[in-house]
Amino acid sequence: MNPSANDNGPLRVGAILQGRYRLEAELGSGAMGSVYRARTLEGAGPGAAAQVAVKVLRPELIHDARTVVRFEQEARAVGRLRHANVVHLIDVGRTAGGELFLVMELAEGVPLSQVIARDAPLPMRRIIRLARQIASALREAHEQGFIHRDLKPDNIIVGRPGQPDERVKVLDFGVAKDTGAVGSSVTATGMVVGTPGYMSPEQANAKPVTAKADLYAFGAIVYELLCGRPVFPAETVIESMIAHVHQTPELPSVRGRRLDGPMVELVMRCLEKGPEARPDSADAILGVLDDCEARLIIDESLGRSAEVALHGAETIPPGTLPRPNARSEAAIDPLAKTIPPDGLGLMNAQVMATVVAPIKVPTPPRAGTPPATPQASTPAPAPGRRRQRIPWGAVVAGLAFAGLLVAALTLAGV
Numbered sequence: 001m002n003p004s005a006n007d008n009g010p011l012r013v014g015a016i017l018q019g020r021y022r023l024e025a026e027l028g029s030g031a032m033g034s035v036y037r038a039r040t041l042e043g044a045g046p047g048a049a050a051q052v053a054v055k056v057l058r059p060e061l062i063h064d065a066r067t068v069v070r071f072e073q074e075a076r077a078v079g080r081l082r083h084a085n086v087v088h089l090i091d092v093g094r095t096a097g098g099e100l101f102l103v104m105e106l107a108e109g110v111p112l113s114q115v116i117a118r119d120a121p122l123p124m125r126r127i128i129r130l131a132r133q134i135a136s137a138l139r140e141a142h143e144q145g146f147i148h149r150d151l152k153p154d155n156i157i158v159g160r161p162g163q164p165d166e167r168v169k170v171l172d173f174g175v176a177k178d179t180g181a182v183g184s185s186v187t188a189t190g191m192v193v194g195t196p197g198y199m200s201p202e203q204a205n206a207k208p209v210t211a212k213a214d215l216y217a218f219g220a221i222v223y224e225l226l227c228g229r230p231v232f233p234a235e236t237v238i239e240s241m242i243a244h245v246h247q248t249p250e251l252p253s254v255r256g257r258r259l260d261g262p263m264v265e266l267v268m269r270c271l272e273k274g275p276e277a278r279p280d281s282a283d284a285i286l287g288v289l290d291d292c293e294a295r296l297i298i299d300e301s302l303g304r305s306a307e308v309a310l311h312g313a314e315t316i317p318p319g320t321l322p323r324p325n326a327r328s329e330a331a332i333d334p335l336a337k338t339i340p341p342d343g344l345g346l347m348n349a350q351v352m353a354t355v356v357a358p359i360k361v362p363t364p365p366r367a368g369t370p371p372a373t374p375q376a377s378t379p380a381p382a383p384g385r386r387r388q389r390i391p392w393g394a395v396v397a398g399l400a401f402a403g404l405l406v407a408a409l410t411l412a413g414v
Helices: 065-080 112-119 124-143 212-227 237-246 262-270 282-301 306-311 326-331 349-355 392-411
Strands: 021-029 033-040 051-057 089-094 100-105 156-159 167-170
Touching: 021 051, 051 065, 065 089, 065 100, 112 156, 112 212, 124 167, 124 212, 124 262, 124 282, 212 262, 212 282, 262 282
Parallel strands: none
Antiparallel strands: 021 033, 033 051, 051 100, 089 100, 156 167
16 A cells, blocks of 8 residues: 555545644544544644544545535534543544545544453443443433434443543444434435444334434443343344344343343333333433442442342342432333332341341240349459450350251151
8 A cells, every 4th residue: 555645645544634634544444434543743733632533534425415414414513522421523624635534532442342342241330430421421412412323332432441440432423413403314214324233123113213212222232231242132134123123122141140230220221112211311321320339339338249239139129229319210210119118128138137236125024023133243353364255156056056956856756
């Protein structure tokens, strides 16, 4: 491949765009164009990042009006979203050869799809950390009037994966829908947009979509974080689309054990076929995630396993957690349950027995029994002598063992 020194011909690694950006390496390519890592030059202006990502529209598509509009729409979407979990737009331009390009923040890290393939099922604390950032990016996009429509693990970059400060960046708003735009639509009526494995039923049926289509994709992604496999494993695109439209997803499971708890409830609610049955908004999802984290902290403080607490409680029915955040009530109101009157909904009998000291109630004397004579208090031990303690634990254990032995001998007829 012969790199070009300028942007007059087809772009190659080494080309310089408008005297400001030198393409250094191709990071990937798709149906609309290619993405390069580029270095800013002196002409890029003050405060420009040393390295950026440049997305270039394919040359053969610059005469396709619909594709050009979609490319420009991505520029508008990214330009309006100033959020820590969305890539930032830096510049927009056109080469001397007529090719359109976007200059964006370079998101360092690996695709979430790699994290899933390598690490899933993920620990609950990490799932909450990643899910919160994805939902936060969706909230920003939806509040600004954009629906992503192609949210998937490949469009999510995770920086410093596995570290407590790992950072999510949502990419590729190329098929985003601007709900505030007036006039013509970028996609034709009856056109299917999205990726089959994460496509909402209404998208698969080429019906109008709302922000709740993104919430469906969010549920499909978190499902994979929970159990390491897709909602509907399929061999073909058609099989995947049919499954998302008609099949009911199974509860996520790990090594044959079905998972349970508030996180699973949230995921299954997001995967409802009807948009009206899904959470109200990304903000409502954030409320549920706040509650999941609160439950995780409480359970860890009680010494319970976080995986038992949020992946599948052994004796705690799902939904019994008090919901301190009002946003979660709006999110999963049909699933909200009150605290049972006989407990806190967070502690089973075993936990309660360990944290609540038993109260000793004196037994009343039987009729005719003379009152007990008060005993003189035991004198304090002389200085230098330590009072000898009776090992009550050993005594009780011995008596219990003796009782069991007698019962066994009786049953054996000895």
